[in-house]
Amino acid sequence: MTQAAFIGAADTAPRSLGAARAALILGGLMAVALVALFAGARFGLMLLIGLGFGMALEGMRFGFAGPWRAMILRREPGGILAQLLAIGLVACAAFPLLAAHPGELGGAQAPVGWAMIGGAFVFGAAMQVVLGCGSGTLVNAGSGNPVGLLALPFFAIGSFAGAYHLLWWTGLGALPILTLQGTAGLVVTLAALALVAGVFWLLGAPGARRIPARYLVAAVLLAALAIANLVVAGQPWGVVYGLGLWAAKGAAALGADLSGSPYWAAPGSAERLGASLLTDYTSLTNFGMIAGAFGIAAWRRGGLAQPVPAYPARAWVAAIIAGLVLGYSSRLAFGCNVGAFFSGIATGSLHGWVWFIAAFAGAFAGIRIRALVGLEPRT
Known part of the structure; x- marks a missing residue:
């Protein structure tokens, strides 16, 4: 290649990258505008x-499964x-929002x-x-991770x-729903969070007892x-219901009779099965997480150019089984790291704390x- 050709190619590359990034921004804005136009501004x-969630999680390389692994294996509590x-x-x-708007926010x-x-x-x-919870699997899939995609x-x-069989499982026995509310509930929740944080800090390795700046961001x-999710949707951030709804719609489209499931035959679920996914809050944030993670990965040079790992066949089979288990078990547990742990504790449900202890074990x-x-890389 001549020097002039080399300079021309080098000059073209940044412009092509800039055009691709502009297309990503424009595509995201157009998607939001189209949903607002056809479904409504709130949707x-x-x-x-959802795009913000995906961009934050992928952009800051933050999640739930990875930090838990770092704590268990390397005693790094920052995540x-x-x-x-x-x-x-x-x-x-x-x-305070839940206390002030009991009929509008939940x-x-x-239990x-x-x-x-x-x-x-x-x-x-x-x-x-699979190194991914509910949100993690969405983000991993959006960023082109082969295991997440599978x-x-x-x-x-x-x-x-899991939702189809949920009422049978809950029939095995459960306590009434227990919640913390009001100012007293908030004080107890913050004190419990501080106590748990202190325990993890003490258990952390002496040189790793800090929160990296990107994790703080x-x-x-x-x-x-x-908080925006709670205010706009009237419900906390969740993931699992939307994924189950996608599969339920697919099953119904293929002619499956869902009337035998008390869960999917319930009036609320039946109504959502008949409605557009563009009017389901959880589905929209899930779509946004996938697209937001895709946008960040594509923004980076070579972000989507991930080679397929040289895993043995049993690893890919394990990823499929783990995916099924993740979905099924999360319905029995009333959510994943987002819906049960994150949003459960943040809105005062005691099941969020029990979920955290059991899931961490x-x-x-x-x-x-x-x-x-x-599924561990070969060395």
Whole structure:
């Protein structure tokens, strides 16, 4: 190549990259505008919030499964401390909002029962197998991660199946829904978050007891977006229901009779099955997370150019099974790291704390399973 040709090619590359980035921004804005036009302004805002979640999680390289793994394997508490900080920030806004608007806003409330505890434990294990919880699987798929892309559709199928059988599982026994409310509830929640953060800090390795700056930024961004989600949708940030709804719509389109499921035949679920996904808040934020993660990955040079890992066949089979298990167990547990842990605690539901304990215990098993099935990189 001549010097002139080399200079011309070098000059063209930044312009091509700039055009691609402009197209990403324009595409995102157009998608939000189209949803607002055809479904309504509130639904357009929900897609925008979902885009923000995806961009924050992928842009800051932040999540839930990875920080738990870092704490267990390397005693690095920074990621979990950032998660607890974000939950506390949301709680400071959510508690007074829920108290002031009881008929308009609702919390992520669920009972504590045998199925919930078991589901959370199994979910904690499965998310370590694929290194992605509910939001993590969406973000991983959006950013082009092969394991995330493979696990996502099976996560949706598992969520649909778990919801189909949910009432049978809850019939095994559960306590009434227990919640913390008002100023006293907020004080107790913040004190509990501080106590748990202190325990993780003490358990952390002496040189790792800090929160990286990007995690602090991520915590603030996620908290702001979660508060916006609560205000605009009237409900906390969630993931799992939307995935199950996608699979349920697919099953119904293929002629499946869902009347045998008390969950999917219930008036609220039946209404959503017949409505557009563009009017389902959880689906819109899920779509946004996938698209937001895709946008950030494509923004980076070579962000989507991820080679397929040289995993053995059993690893890919394990990713499929883990995806199904993630979906099924998260319905039994009334949510994933987002809907149960993050939003549950932030809106005062005691099941969020029980979920956290059970899922974190399950993560220890999941880390061992991930290595056994060959999903650890070869060295």
